[in-house]
Amino acid sequence: MFEKVKEIIVDTLSCDAEKVTMEARLAEDLEADSLDAVELNMAIEDELGVAIPDEKLAEFKTVGDIVNYLEENGAEA
Numbered sequence: 001m002f003e004k005v006k007e008i009i010v011d012t013l014s015c016d017a018e019k020v021t022m023e024a025r026l027a028e029d030l031e032a033d034s035l036d037a038v039e040l041n042m043a044i045e046d047e048l049g050v051a052i053p054d055e056k057l058a059e060f061k062t063v064g065d066i067v068n069y070l071e072e073n074g075a076e077a
Contacts, residue, residue: 001075002067005044009063012036012043022064030063050075
């Protein structure tokens, strides 16, 4: 799951793949703003066929938060 999420993040945020780790913070480390977060959410939903509620999206601070949520909610990698 991490590799798929990493691929989506690199494509959506145009960031270096080396920066995307489970501990990477979306805003601080990957420089994602609120618009980037919405685009990232849409890309994840499209790619993985899962819906992420807006209130959940606001709770995601790290890449690991996204991966853990997707794994817990049965997203297909």
